[in-house]
Amino acid sequence: MLIDSHCHLDRLDLTPYDGNLDALLRAARDRGVSRMLCVSIDLPQFEQMYEAVSGYADVDLSVGVHPLHVEESPVTAEQLVELSKRQGIVALGETGLDYYYQTDSKAAQQQCFVEHLKASRSTGLPLIVHTRDARDDTIALIREHGDPQVAGVLHCFTESWQMAEQALELGYYVSFSGIITFRNAEALREVVRQMPMERLLIETDAPYLAPVPHRGKKNEPQYVYEVAQLVAELKGLTLQQVADQTADNYRTLFHRR
Numbered sequence: 001m002l003i004d005s006h007c008h009l010d011r012l013d014l015t016p017y018d019g020n021l022d023a024l025l026r027a028a029r030d031r032g033v034s035r036m037l038c039v040s041i042d043l044p045q046f047e048q049m050y051e052a053v054s055g056y057a058d059v060d061l062s063v064g065v066h067p068l069h070v071e072e073s074p075v076t077a078e079q080l081v082e083l084s085k086r087q088g089i090v091a092l093g094e095t096g097l098d099y100y101y102q103t104d105s106k107a108a109q110q111q112c113f114v115e116h117l118k119a120s121r122s123t124g125l126p127l128i129v130h131t132r133d134a135r136d137d138t139i140a141l142i143r144e145h146g147d148p149q150v151a152g153v154l155h156c157f158t159e160s161w162q163m164a165e166q167a168l169e170l171g172y173y174v175s176f177s178g179i180i181t182f183r184n185a186e187a188l189r190e191v192v193r194q195m196p197m198e199r200l201l202i203e204t205d206a207p208y209l210a211p212v213p214h215r216g217k218k219n220e221p222q223y224v225y226e227v228a229q230l231v232a233e234l235k236g237l238t239l240q241q242v243a244d245q246t247a248d249n250y251r252t253l254f255h256r257r
C-alpha cells in the first residue's frame with residue numbers, strides 16, 4: 001500500500017475526470033494508493049478544503065499557512081490549536097520558510113513558522129515543513145522553538161545531505177517528491193541513497209511537480225507510484241518494501257484521532 005504524504009486535493013485539475021474528485025481518488029486507489037494527506041496552505045482555503053475532502057476515510061488533513069501565503073493569511077498559534085481539533089486533522093502546516101520565491105517577507109515567514117512550532121508544542125501534532133533556500137534559518141527555528149518530543153517532516157525535499165542530516169538529528173522525517181525523477185536531479189538522488197529508510201516518506205505535492213514520465217502534465221496522487229518506484233531502484237529494494245516502510249513511517253509520524 002502506497003501513501004501520498006503530501007498533496008493538495010482541493011487544487012487538482014479534475015478535467016480528465018469530468019470534474020469528479022471521487023473518480024480521481026478511485027484512480028489513485030486503483031494504483032495502490034491507500035491514504036493521502038491533503039495539506040492546507042492558508043486559512044480561507046482551509047475551510048473550502050475541509051469541506052471538500054474531510055468526508056473521505058482515506059484522506060487525512062492538515063491545517064496551516066504556507067510561507068508564501070503569510071502576508072494575506074496571518075495566523076496565531078491559538079487559531080491553529082483551535083482549528084486542529086477538527087476531525088481528521090493529523091498535522092500542522094504546511095509552514096516553513098521559502099526564500100527562493102520570496103525574500104522580502106522573511107520576517108513574516110519566520111514569525112508564522114514560530115506560531116506553528118508553538119501550536120505543535122501545545123497540541124503534540126507533527127509539523128509539515130516547506131523549506132527552500134532557507135536551510136540555516138529553518139533548522140535554527142526548529143531547534144529554538146520546536147518540541148524535541150514532537151517531530152515533523154521536511155516535505156518535497158530539494159536541499160543538501162548536510163541539511164537532511166540536521167533534520168534527522170532533530171527527529172524529523174524527509175519526504176521526496178517527483179523531483180527525484182527529473183533528469184537534472186542527480187545530487188538529490190544521492191541524498192535519497194543516503195537517507196535511512198526508516199525516516200523516508202514519499203509524496204506527490206500534486207497538482208505541482210508531476211514525475212517523469214508524466215512531467216508537464218498536472219500531477220495527481222496516483223503518481224506517487226513513480227516516486228516509490230524510483231526510491232526502490234535507488235535503494236536496491238522492491239516496490240513493496242518501499243511501500244511498506246514508507247507507510248509504516250507515515251503511521252508513526254501522523255496519528256489519526
Ligand SMILES: [Zn+2]
Nearest residue numbers: 094130155156
Ligand atoms: Zn511546499
Ligand SMILES: [Zn+2]
Nearest residue numbers: 006039094205
Ligand atoms: Zn504543498
